[in-house]
Amino acid sequence: ALLEVSAERWPEAHARHSRRIAPLVAVLYPCLLGMLGWALLVRPDAVGAWLALLGGVLAVATTACFAAPTHGRLGSAPATERVALLRGLVLADRVRTAAAAICLVGALLLVP
Numbered sequence: 001a002l003l004e005v006s007a008e009r010w011p012e013a014h015a016r017h018s019r020r021i022a023p024l025v026a027v028l029y030p031c032l033l034g035m036l037g038w039a040l041l042v043r044p045d046a047v048g049a050w051l052a053l054l055g056g057v058l059a060v061a062t063t064a065c066f067a068a069p070t071h072g073r074l075g076s077a078p079a080t081e082r083v084a085l086l087r088g089l090v091l092a093d094r095v096r097t098a099a100a101a102i103c104l105v106g107a108l109l110l111v112p
Helices: 010-042 047-074 079-110
Strands: none
Touching (some): 010 047, 047 079
């Protein structure tokens, strides 16, 4: 959606997105990691627990190492650099979506 924002509306659109997404990440990712840790404690021999952990850690790592720093740069990047940064975020989103799918498959394998 940010790719479609005009240059005039960019600062406010990006700031609004950042304000909305930061609290979700701050709440959801620790809960996700806690649940994955719990699954490993309860079922350390289960392939599903390890698969879910792989997907969850990949999603969190992609956010922490790429998406969040890129959003930080986007806040002050000149318009000429925005499209490349946003395309990088699209790639990060695809990685995170694949990671979430891996995590889901692992979780489904844990269902009795």
